[in-house]
Amino acid sequence: MDDLIITDARTEDINGFKREMAACFRMSDLGSLSYYLSIKVRQGKEELTLGQSAYASKLLKRSDMAEYKPCVTPMEERLKLPKANTAAKVDATLYQSIIDGLCYLVHMRLDIAFTMGYVSRFMDDPKEDH
Template sequence: MSDLGLMHYCLGIEVWQKEEVVFLTQSKYARDLLYKFNMQDCKTLSTPMDVNMKLTAYDESKKVDSYLYKQLVGSLIYLTHTRPDISYVVGVVSQFMQNPSQAHWKSAKRILRYIQGTLNFGLKYEQPEVPMLVGYTDADWASNIDDRRYTSGHTFSYGTTTVSWSSKRQPTVALSSTKTEYRALNNATQEAVWLRRLLVDLGQSQVDATTISCDNQSCIHLAKNLILHAQTKHIEIHYHFVREKILDETFDLVFCKSEDQMADIFTKSLGKCKFKKFLTLLGIEECNFIIEGEC
């Protein structure tokens, strides 16, 4: 154990420490979860959700035990504390806990197949060379096929690893993709304000503006150009909180290509190559401190 570093265990979360590296995982919890649902010998999959999968509450396949389904989904929700890579898909399957079907159950078990192949994955934290807070925000307009509500997501990294993330199905229907992206940007901006204040308390004040990347040009123009606001009165006034933060140079809103939009992993299912790329960018990797059988 001393050669590999010190491990602390609290409420299912393992904290592995060695020199200047800290690793957060839930490998034992994940392994116990597989045994609980008799999936310890299941075949592995490279992504937690099929890229073309669209689940609906009006699925006509056979219904399953809702109590068992709730147990599985609840256990997976706890696993997202150190596994942001499953946040989106867990959010999707959690929408059907009242009346789950075989299709919903199959999708939830697919997450376990993905977990089986990534048991020792977690968040790796190192001393950042450039201690800068950087964010990404995204939204998937009208993505829910039942009510056309959208899913928003954002992520913030400090150095090379994610420190805050969110994947949330919003309670309203947006009338345009711009409005969708702008609301998602507002949520990300509020989170960034809180993180900057937290870093001040930790003695890591951010001198420069925090960069937030968005892949929607209309949203960026709206936030930066006051003239356009007269054409968007349907967007509630409090969402212009974003513009105030840009004017006082707390934040810098920049455009990024869709293929580089890390927040995509929190708003939609992705293909294998793109999913793996974002895993690396989020700082999620296998913990090489773990000895098989000791965790």
Template structure:
């Protein structure tokens, strides 16, 4: 550490400040804030969930209040409006918190309230992504991936800018939070982050062109039954580089998708039946 500019002490140039509280901008500030906040929540009756360390639940009789914390961004919802108001009041008293009202935007995800429920999209995120990588004026295409197309590990010439490739693919991974339609395509291009080829980057540009024509796509969540359902599929030995199969999975709560993935299986299946059983096993584990 060193003395901050404008506050140097010429007589004691090697002395530094001892912090009595964490300050914004310091590396340890987010952790200190999170520890302080999570230690206060149990006093309000919240319990930490096992599935997500940033998700807290409070039971008020037959009602429920849910709080989601991400650094200094907080979402509060539930079925007990009175309890929600009390929680917000208690947090405002203890911390310097600003109530922004109804949820509209959170971590790059846009939330729109409709007559039947909620619509989640990342339209602004897609637009910023296309502008950043100079693809906003690209010609849209109908699909993110060509049918029956599989990328080879060493296909053609190496791509000249691997850092750019990794940057785009990493951004696309975050986009799959509301776009299950590109999950398989993004999974395919993610396999070549270490040594991308020109053909791999061409596949990435096709995904961006598809996003250009589908910027408004997202997921609708509506009220309905709470029946848990899962659908899975597998392509037998579909990976030409290692002959492993790929599992596709989507989990529904009622009519609403809550989890999805496209993932290569860990071992090689000797038959299509074995590949399907492995997909079912993975889906069962996801339901648990």
């Protein structure tokens, strides 16, 4: 199974393309796109809005941070975290999973790009206070 997302300003062109594809391939039309790869799609007459709030909420819950208050700056300014540290180790698999989730989320949230890059430095040896 393959998915195909068709976009065009003209509905007639989209319908024509779908007819041509249906003549060559067995396919089904799922209608307007509303959710794809954890991205919610809202289509208006003049705009298309993409969002990942549900994905971000799941990521916050998985990292036990759902109850934290949001902040303007996602990381303390000029924060220095040493690679060598005596703090207790954390679950590396969970840490790496959260970092992977942030990597996906950063495509829509550029404001977390620097922080995500910074914390990903510790993927090989995560500690509690990193």
